[in-house]
Amino acid sequence: MIVSKDKLFISFIVFIQFMSFSIASHSTQYVTYGSVLKILNVDYNVRLHSHDVKYGTGSGQQSITGTELKEDINSHWAILNVTNSAYIRGKPIKCGDVIRLQHLSTNKNLHSHHFSSPLSGNQEISCYGEEGIGDSGDHWKVVCSDDFWLRSYGVKFQHIDTEVYLSVSGRTFGRPINGQMEIVGLTNSYKSTEWKAAEGIFVHPSSEPARKAEHTEL
Incomplete structure (x- = not known):
């Protein structure tokens, strides 16, 4: 069996996280390609999460939720380039870049499409693909002001195919994912659509990129 270098690298990163959760580097201020991290919704204080549980309605694909648990390993995401494009590990991600978020435990990509979400009826967010290979529904634009x-x-993360923003509906699931929050796509970019990099390992850039002299809040 042939294993890609990226997959080996990501597996190595996860191993290190298990050995020492505090290993995450604080020496870089940037989120970079190849980094593995948890992503926190600012309004609801939940981390983007997935698991091998499929939706019972809609697409029937692997479900995406928000969890309050800080330590859950099913909340790790690898930041990768879009399908069939050049990949430079450690390169800082620019505002406006289009990325994939690959779920580490299942190797599926954060995905959306024109299906209704199970609780609120907004646009469904799912995990899709095999071994990281999916389609354009896995592509998300990083929206920020720096x-x-x-x-x-x-x-903020805007879905390329449908233009919705990754958000939290505020509704919670029952069993088998009791208490976890519904993650949805919204056309309104100001409703619980802000996310921050939380715990993780951030690949250090080879050099610090030049930035604007002024910074404006999102």
Whole structure:
């Protein structure tokens, strides 16, 4: 069996996280390609989460939720380039870049499409693909007001195919994912759509990129 270098690298990162959760580097202020992290919704204080549980309605694909648990390993996401594009590990992500978020435990990508979400009837967010290979429904634009995605500031994720923003509906599931929150896509970019980089390992850039002299809050 042939294993890609990216997959080996990501597996190595997860191993290190298990050995020492505090290993995450604080020496870089940027979120970079190849980093593995948890992503926190600012309004609801839940981390973007997935697991091998499928929706009972809609697409029937792997479900996405928000969890309040800080330590859950099913909340790790690898930040990768879009399908079939050049990949430079450690390169700072620019505001406006289009990325994939790959769920580490299941190797599926954060995805959306024109299905209704199960609780609120907004647009469904799911996990899709096999071994990281999906389609354009896995592509998300990083929306922020600086030059780069900074770890200390909030960003938004806009779905390329449908233009909705990644958000939290505020509704919670029952069994088998009791208490976890519904993650949805919204056309309103100001309703619980701000996310921040939380715990993780951030690949250090080879050099610090030049930035604007002024910074404006999102």
